[in-house]
């Protein structure tokens with residue numbers, strides 16, 4: 001089947017849906033999403049959206065905090081733009097029906113998180129993502145010009161150089177998409193394609209991310225010839241619940257903003273040994289401090305304690321976290337919470353300019369899948385939802401001013417060719433490789449790296465890549481196989497980038513080069529390859 005629209009958006013998180021609602025004013029929009037529409041990292045966001053809305057705050061302070069967290073690798077122009085647009089995009093979100101926690105005087109109830117010098121995190125108790133997604137989904141469902149395709153997973157981008165003529169300037173024409181229910185690969189064509197596919201936390205064994213976070217957009221863009229930047233900067237969130245039944249449950253940084261303290265099992269606090277901001281130091285520092293305490297003591301976890309704030313406060317401010325922990329037998333209003341750091345956010349991704357454009361004509365990227373220059377070497381807490389909203393706006397501005405190519409004039413596009421692929425008889429290959437990748441990333445490419453660990457990781461990922469390569473073309477594709485292939489590519493890009501950077505900066509810490517080296521490394525790590 002061939003499906004045509006003016007715009008094709010892959011992904012239905014904050015970036016994809018907020019952009020769809022804007023683009024539908026100037027054309028028809030297909031939104032493709034690999035599970036149900038609500039399933040995204042956005043849905044699980046807890047802390048909130050950083051924006052300058054308080055009288056005591058200033059754009060300058062938010063800019064400085066972002067630059068400081070980013071360890072001198074942010075693009076200052078991008079930081080300024082995103083911070084200045086914050087109040088406007090927040091207002092737009094409220095206009096479409098998102099509601100946030102307010103104080104009795106009508107001001108926003110603002111949270112505080114690591115690296116922020118002011119209270120500036122707008123939130124909806126501790127289920128901010130759910131409040132945002134509900135509003136975006138309702139608005140998108142009501143919009144006649146937006147067509148939503150659930151349970152459709154993008155396989156690969158369709159580009160001129162790969163499918164039409166390798167001599168042409170590379171231009172994206174759409175994507176091959178697997179309709180999971182019908183088990184059929186359809187051809188989606190559009191004047192402009194936007195990747196809003198989110199992050200890649202599933203590359204690691206322990207992650208706060210939902211299962212959809214398999215780096216598909218980055219892997220597809222890489223295969224199509226897009227530049228990929230700063231993949232070595234993977235953010236570990238310091239506080240994820242440590243419990244055998246708590247798959248990827250986050251304990252928001254906002255708890256520390258309200259005074260929660262970190263301690264060892266003997267009750268001793270330790271953050272004062274690592275940074276003057278203690279529990280509210282930037283995330284890279286807190287995660288490394290916990291990692292170092294775990295290695296020193298040999299314990300499985302450390303603890304986060306908010307019990308001194310009392311039951312009423314805890315239930316009102318953190319109802320979601322309170323309920324989830326209680327269901328696992330932990331009453332956070334009375335006892336400390338066992339926590340460990342876990343892979344949380346990929347600062348690198350598809351390199352874009354300030355209008356969300358990639359180096360492939362007709363291909364844009366926004367949200368966590370993109371590397372826009374906002375986060376540098378370490379993202380400031382709650383700047384991600386903000387980035388998703390602002391870059392949708394910037395892409396919309398670009399596309400609404402650009403003359404659109406008529407898709408009817410596109411050359412004939414070949415349908416998906418499954419070749420001689422047959423149904424797989426050995427899906428154990430997929431689960432075995434998944435498991436291996438996640439373990440090797442956790443053990444060798446985690447919070448603290450060394451050259452030796454990276455070399456080991458590289459040797460193993462090369463073998464796994466070769467095996468997946470053989471397997472991929474022999475068997476009929478499934479979403480598991482597509483995701484495995486993509487996560488392997490993303491793992492390889494992370495390892496390669498980490499091997500290139502011979503210093504420690506922000507989230508990238510290599511024991512063989514423990515110091516920052518501005519002379520040689522105050523620059524982005526950019527990977528490029530011709531389309532494959």
Ligand code: FAD
Pocket residue numbers: 010011012013014015016032033034035037039040041042043044045046047048049050128129152153154155196197198199208209210212216217250344345366367368369381382383384385386388
């Ligand atoms: P996502 O919201 O992840 O959406 C990606 C979409 O792409 C999904 O719909 C997915 O199904 C779809 N997709 C992926 N691959 C394909 C494919 N091949 N084909 C079709 N569809 C595909 N940030 C903050 O700023 N504040 C917070 O409070 C905060 N809390 C967080 C809490 C948790 C538990 C987590 C995991 C993250 C949190 N973050 C927070 C980070 C933030 O939520 C994400 O970075 C942000 O939501 C990413 O939005 P996105 O639209 O780029 O991607």
Ligand code: SIN
Pocket residue numbers: 045046047048251252253254345380381382383384
């Ligand atoms: C949190 O609530 O701790 C997550 C905030 C973020 O990742 O920005």
